[in-house]
Amino acid sequence: MKVVELFDFGFDNIASDRVKRSTRLGKAAYVLFRQGASKVNPVAIWMDSVLAVMDAANSYMAYKQEEEITKQLKYELSSLRQVLSNLEKQLKIEKEILEKESEYRISQFDAQLKKMSSNNVQLLREIGEARVSIDTLIKVVRNLRQNPLKNALALKDLENSLDNLLLSQLQCLVQSLDEN
Missing domain, CATH: 1.20.5 (Single alpha-helices involved in coiled-coils or other helix-helix interfaces)
Incomplete structure (x- = not known):
């Protein structure tokens, strides 16, 4: 089982590359619509697409990380439910023992x-x-x-x-x- 940080809020990615790339992509789309295909740099578009694929891979990895966290939390929940069930059984047995002891004393x-x-x-x-x-x-x-x-x-x-x-x-x- 992988060990995953449960409470990683990711505040370090507020102004990440995704925001910067989205801004560049918007500018490129504006230039493309405004002036035509002749003014757009193909290397910039190719770099944007590579960055988009990398961002998609990063998003997929973040999704898998969250999925692993969910899996671990579900496992922990099931183990806690089992512990609770065992404690309820133990409490029931102790209650029966106390009832029998009190009946005997009476x-x-x-x-x-x-x-x-x-x-x-x-x-x-x-x-x-x-x-x-x-x-x-x-x-x-x-x-x-x-x-x-x-x-x-x-x-x-x-x-x-x-x-x-x-x-x-x-x-x-x-x-x-x-x-x-």
Whole structure:
């Protein structure tokens, strides 16, 4: 592939030989029409025709140069379109991966919430079942309080244990309600 200057504006050819030759050709045509063929110099006409052929060859070369530039630009455009297509495919794949990851995370969070919810329900059920035994224990403590002289030391230990049990039960309830 040829390397061609993409942005060659050609300001150096503003007053080129083409303009000068066109002026001479106009003068020669004027002399030819005005005075006839006898006053026109054949060498000048031959030189003008040679210059015209050279100008045509120069124009053809400029055309080919512009054609090569167009070809290179089209090639660059096609390569940029391919890069864009590849980037779009990559972006689509990354989007699908992110969607699948987010679906997986959401399902994991849902599973954790269900597990925590079932754990809380189970904890509340166990506390409710323990509540029945605590109620019977409270009744026993009330009966022992009515006879304070018998087993006073055992009554104190039983009251402390009952208070600790009630306190831990309340803490479990508050914690499970805070998590919900």
